[in-house]
Amino acid sequence: MPAVQETVDRVRQIDVDQYRYGFETDIESDKAPKGLSEDTVRFISAKKNEPAWMLEWRLEAYRRWLTMREPEWARVHYPKIDYQDYYYYSAPKRKELASLDEVDPEILRTYEKLGIPLREQEMLAGVVKQRPVNDDGEEGEAVPERRIAVDAVFDSVSVATTFQKELKQAGVIFMPISEAIREHPDLVKKYLGTVVPTSDNFFATLNSAVFSDGSFVYVPPGVRCPMELSTYFRINERNTGQFERTLIIADKGSYVSYLEGCTAPQRDENQLHAAVVELVTHDDAEIKYSTVQNWYPGNSEGKGGIYNFVTKRGDCRGHNSKISWTQVETGSAITWKYPSCILRGDNSRGEFYSIAISNGYQQVDSGTKMIHLGKNTTSRIISKGIAAGVSQNTYRGLVTAHRKATNARNFTACDSLLIGDKCGAHTVPYIEAKNSSALFEHEATTSKISEDMLFYCVQRGLSQEEAVALVVNGFVKDVLQQLPMEFAVEAQKLISISLEGSVG
Amino acid sequence: MNVALAKTDTKTDTSRALGEAFANVRERLPGTGAVAEARQRALEAFERQGLPHRRVEDWKYTDLRTAMREVLPLAAAPDEAAASRAAAILKSAAVKGARQLVLVDGVYAPQLSNLGKLEKGLAVRTLRDALETGGEAVRNQLLPPKQSADPMVALNTAMMTDGVVIEISEGAELAQAIQIIHIASGASPAAMFTRSLLRVGNKAKVTLIESFVAAEGAKSYQAHDALVVSVGSHARLDHVRLMEDARDAFNISTAFVTVGAHAHFNTFNLTAGGQLSRYQAFVTFGGEHARVETNGVNLLNGTQHGDTTLFLDHAVPNGASREVFRAVLDDRGHSVFQGRIIVRPDAQKTDAKMMTRALLLSDEAEADNKPELEIFADDVTCGHGATTGALDQSLLFYLRARGLPEKEAQALLIEAFVGEAIESIVDDDLRDIAVGAARRWLAARG
DSSP: OOOOHHHHHHHHHHOSOOOTTOOOOOOOEEEOOSSOSHHHHHHHHHHTTOOHHHHHHHHHHHHHHHTOOOOOOSSOOOOOOOGGGSBSOEEESOOOOSSGGGSOHHHHHHHHHTTOOOSHHHHHHHHHHTSOBOTTSOBOSOOOOOOEEEEEEETTEEEEEOOHHHHHHHTOEEEEHHHHHHHOHHHHHHHTTSSSOTTSOHHHHHHHHHOOBOEEEEEOTTOBOSSEEEEEEEOOSTTBEEOBEEEEEEOTTOEEEEEEEEEOOOOSSEEEEOOEEEEEEOTTOEEEEEEEEOOOOOOTTSOSEEEEEEEEEEEEOSTTOEEEEEEEEOOOSEEEEOOEEEEOSTTOEEEEEEEEEEOTTOEEEEOOEEEEOSTTOEEEEEEEEEEOTTOEEEEEEEEEEOTTOTTOEEEEEEEEEEOSSSOEEEEEEEEEEOSTTOEEEEEEEEEEOOHHHHHHHHHTTOOHHHHHHHHHHHHTHHHHTTSOHHHHHHHHHHHHHHHTTOOO | OOHHHHHTTSOOHHHHHHHHHHHHHGGGSOOOTHHHHHHHHHHHHHHHHOSOOTTSGGGTTOOHHHHTOSOOOBOOOOOHHHHHHHHHHHHHHSOTTSEEEEEETTEEOTTTSOOSSOOTTEEEEEHHHHHHHOOHHHHHHHSOGGGGGSHHHHHHHHHOOBOEEEEEOTTOBOSSOEEEEEEEOOSSOOEEEEEEEEEEOTTOEEEEEEEEEEOTTOOSOEEEEEEEEEEOTTOEEEEEEEEOOOTTOEEEEEEEEEEOTTOEEEEEEEEOOOSEEEEEEEEEEOSTTOEEEEEEEEEEOTTOEEEEEEEEEEOSSSOEEEEEEEEEEOTTOEEEEEEEEEEOTTOTTOEEEEEEEEEEOSTTOEEEEEEEEEEOOSSOEEEEEEEEEOOOHHHHHHHHHTTOOHHHHHHHHHHHHHHHHHTTOOSHHHHHHHHHHHHHHHHHHO
C-alpha cells in the first residue's frame, strides 16, 4: 500500500537510526593489550586476583579454543572476525570501591541516562517515574511498586551491585562472578562449566578463556528471593569484546526471577559480545530468566552493530524443577542465541517465550533447545519473529526426547510476521523423538499483517503506524505477558521503536 | 579438530577408491564428448565432498559415511539367469493395465518390457541411446548444471549407466499409465546407477509409477537413481513411487521436477523397503498458478532407516503446494523427514502448507522431523505442523472393547493414520496401489 504523507514525514524525521542508547561515555579505562593470547588470559586472571585453579581452567579453555572452528550453520552472514583485533579486557579506572559514592560519576550518569538507577533510594523514586507515558503526555496506569537489585556491568567489570544487605539477610548470594570466585570458590567450582562445559562450542569456549565479569546468584534451599535480580550490561569502549558469564543456582525449593538488559554506543565498527549463561535448578526450584536485548543494531546501511553470540543453557537437575526463558530481542547486528533447557529431573518443565524483531540489516538466528531426558518432562515454546526492512529473521529450535524420557510433552508454536517485501522470515525446527510415549506438537505460520485488520483500525481513526503497532502488540501478547511488569513496559516501547519506519 | 571436517579438504578414502573404479568401468558408461566431460566434472565434485555425513546440514540425520561407508562397484550386466529371476518377481510388481519399462540391475531389459503399440504422442527410448545419439536438448535436460551441488547426485551423474527417456508431446492424454520397474537381481553385492527423464508436454496428461523391488536372492546392493521431470504448462502428472527394496539394500534416489504454469503435479512416495534409504525430491515452480501436492509415507521396522527429504521452491508468484507426510515406526526403525519450503522474493501470493506426523510403535524407534520454512516474500500464507506420538490408547481400547484382537485394532488405526497421506492421491487406481503396498507392510508385520 502507498504510504500516507504523515507516515513518510515521520519516517524521515526518525530515519532508521533511532537507537536511543547510542551515546558514549567519556571515561578513562584500563585495557588489556589488543589481541588474544595466553598472556591476555593470564592478564585477565591476574586483574581479577583469581586463584590458580581458575587460571588453569581458563588456559585449558583457551588451548581448546585454538583447535576449534567458528560455526557456519546459522543463517547469518558477516565478514570474518579477526579475533586479534579486539580488546578482551577494559575496565573503568579506579578500583576497590567501598561504596557507591566512589563510583565514577560519569558511570552513574550513564546508567541514569539509560534509566537504570543504581542508588537504592533513587531506585524507589525511579519506580514512580517509570509510569508509561503515551504520546500526548498523559500518564498511563501506574506500575506497582517493586524493588529490583541491580548488578551493573560496564565493559569488562561490574561497577555496582545494589541491595546487597537485604539480600544477604535472606541468604541470597548476588554478586559479580569475579568476587564469587574469590569469596565462594566451592560453590563456583561445583557449578561453573557444568551446564555449558568449556568445550561446548566455539563461542562458549572463547568465553571460558576470557570472561571478565558477570553475575553470580545462589538461592539457598527453600528461599523465595525477596526481589527481582537484574544485571545491566553496557559496552562502552571502542573495539572491545564483552564476555560476561552468569551463573545462577536455585537450590531445593527456591525461586528467583532474574532480568537482564543490555545496550551499547553507536559505532561504525562491529563489536563482539559472546556471553555464557548457566542456570541450575535443584528439586522443586524455579528460575525465571528474562532478557531485553537491545545492543546497538547498526545504522540504516548496515554499518556497525554488535555481533551477539550467546550460549544460554539451563539444567533442570532436580525433580519438579522449572526453568523459564523469556526474551525480547530487538538489537544487535547479528544474533546467534539459543537459550536451552536440559530437562533432566523427572517432572521438570522448560519454557521459552521469545519475541525477535529485526529491522534494517539485522540478522537474527535464534531459538531454543528442549532436551527431554527425565520422565514426565514438559516443555513449551512460543516464538514470534517479526522481520522488517531488509533483515533476515530465523527461528531455529530443537526438541528432542531421549529413550528414557517417558511421557515427554512439548508444544511449539512459532509464528513469523513480515513487514515489507525485502525481508525474510525462516523457520528451522528439529524434532527428534526416541520414545514412543513422547508427544510433540509443532506448528508454524508465516504471514503478513492482514490488510483487513489494518483497514479496520485505520477506519476507526488510528494512524497507519498506530494500527501496525496495535496488530503487532496483539501478535506478541502471549510472550509479553510472561515478562515482569517493568520489562513488559520497556519491551512494549522497544517494539514500537523497532517498527517505526517499516510501514509504507 | 574434527576429523570429518578436516577430511573434506582432501579426497576421502571412499572417493579415491571410487576414482579407480570409475576408471575401470569407464568404457561401459554411455556417452562421449560433452557427456564424458560432464561425468568427469561430476566425479571430481563427488571426490571433493565424499559421502555426505552428519555435519552436512542437508544430510544431518542420514550419515552415509558411517552407514554406507563405501560405494560398491558397478553391477555386471544381467545374464540370462538374472533375467529369469527378475521375470519371476516382475509378475507381482507389475501394475495391471500399465505399460512396463523394466530395468534389471540398472540396465534396460527389452525382453521384460512392454513397448508394443505406443500411443500417439508417446516416445520412449533408453538413457544409453539418448546419451549416445540424442541431441543437445535431451542432454541438457539430463545434465542440468545445478544438479551437481549434492554429492550423491554428482555420483549419479558420473556413473549413470541406463534408464528410460519418456517424452509426451503437447496435448497428448495417455490412457495407459507408465510404470518404471527397477529390479535388483545380482547375487553379489554391487551398485546400480540409473537415471530417467520424463518430459510432459504442454496440456498433456500422464500417470507415472516407479517401483523398486528385489528378485529372490539379491544381496545387499545399492540402488542409485535419479529422475528428471519437466511438466509443461496446463499439463498434469500423477506420480506414485513405491520403494520395496530388499531389507539389506541401500536406495539413494533423487527427483528433480519443474512444474509449468497452471500445471498440476500430484506425487506420492512410499518407503517400506531397504536397510537405508533416502528419497530427495526437488520441486521447482517454473510457471505461475501451478499446483503441487507431495505426499509420502515411511513404513519402517527392524533396523531400517528411511529418509524422505523434500525441497519445494516457490520461484514464481501464485503457486500452491500441499505436503502431507506420515511415518509409522516399529522396532528400531528410524524415520527422517525434512521438508523445506522456499518462497523466493517475488513469489507473492504463494500458498504453501506442510503437515508431518510420526507414529512410534516401539520405544526404540526414532522419528526426526525437520519441517523448514524459508520465506522472502511478504504476501504469502505458509504454515507447517509436526506431531510425534504413540497410538492413542483410548482409540485402541475402544476397538478392543468391540472385540478386535490387539494386532488387528492396531492395524486398523495404523491404516487410518497412513490413509491421511494416501487419500490425497487424486487418481483412484493409484490410491488403491498405495493402499495395497501399505497393507503388504502391515501384513508382514504380523
